[in-house]
Each structure stands twice: as C-alpha cells, then as structure tokens.
Amino acid sequence: MDGPVTTVGGPEKAERARGLGADVAIDYRTQDFAEYGPYDVILDVVGGDYLERNVRSLAADGRLVVIGLQNGLEGSLNLAELVFKRASVHGTTLRTRSKEQKAAVVAEVRKNVWPMIESGAVRLVVERTLPMAEAAEAHRLMEAGGHLGKILLVNG
Secondary structure, three states: OOOOEEEEOOHHHHHHHHHOOOOEEEEOOOOOHHHHOOEEEEEEOOOOOHHHHHHHHEEEEEEEEEOOOOOOOOOOOOHHHHHHOOOEEEEOOOOOOOHHHHHHHHHHHHHHOHHHHHHOOOOOOEEEEEEHHHHHHHHHHHHHOOOOOEEEEEOO
16 A cells, blocks of 8 residues: 555544545454554554554554554563564654743644645644634533544634
8 A cells, every 4th residue: 555544433434534535544443454554654643452453564664653542551562573574663742842842843843744734735624613612512522522623622
C-alpha cells in the first residue's frame, strides 16, 4: 500500500475516511490492522496492548510513533522483532514540554503545515461548532462517540 491507511470504528466512519483520502479504512471492531501491513510509519493514539501488534506490523526500517495512551500505559514488546526489522519506537507529547519548546513546535507548524492547510492539501475536519455556553453538550457529543471530526467550542 502506498497511500494512507487508517483505523476507524464502523462502516460509516470508514466511508468518511476514504472520502477524506484514506486508501484503506480498517474497522478495528471487526478487522485486525496488523493483517494489512507492513507499514512504514504508524501513529498510535491507543497505546497499551497495541504495542505488540504495531511492532509486528512495521516494515523493515519502520517507525512507530506513540502519541496517545487511550488503552493504557503498558504493552509487551518482542525486542527481536524490533531489532531484526531495524525499526524504531518513538514517544512524544506536548504536555510535558516547556513553553519555549511548545512555541518552537507552533512555529514549525506555521512554517510547514499551515501552508498546506491554506492551499487545501490538508483539510481540517470539523464535526460541529458550539458556543462556549454549550460546553456540556460538546462533552456529551464526545462521550456519545460517532463523530469523525473535531467538536469546537467558540466564544460568543
């Protein structure tokens, strides 16, 4: 596979993801993403027990970047698989960075990502925009699931 592959929760989200440019949308409720590899890069927002499958799914010289821990803080890792594939595992977060480091990240995003957003090469997916006074409704929508894009709160 040359293009983007994503995991989604359900056929409706799979259709929407393909409409946004995913070549393949794998329903994690019914399919195992590891069967579709190998992958050059995996961005993992789940963590936990996904670690083993992620590493198994990596291509030679592949990279796993853990950016979230929704499914837990610990996972098992077969070090031989990592070594023999010459693969790497990276973890990152903005939360523990200094204000200066966060400012540098913002500057890089402005320089390298924002032009792609302005040109339309990268699209932001906004599911719904609500006024700040409806923050409780925004939380209810998030907890209910089923949304693909961001739920934004705005002043006013």
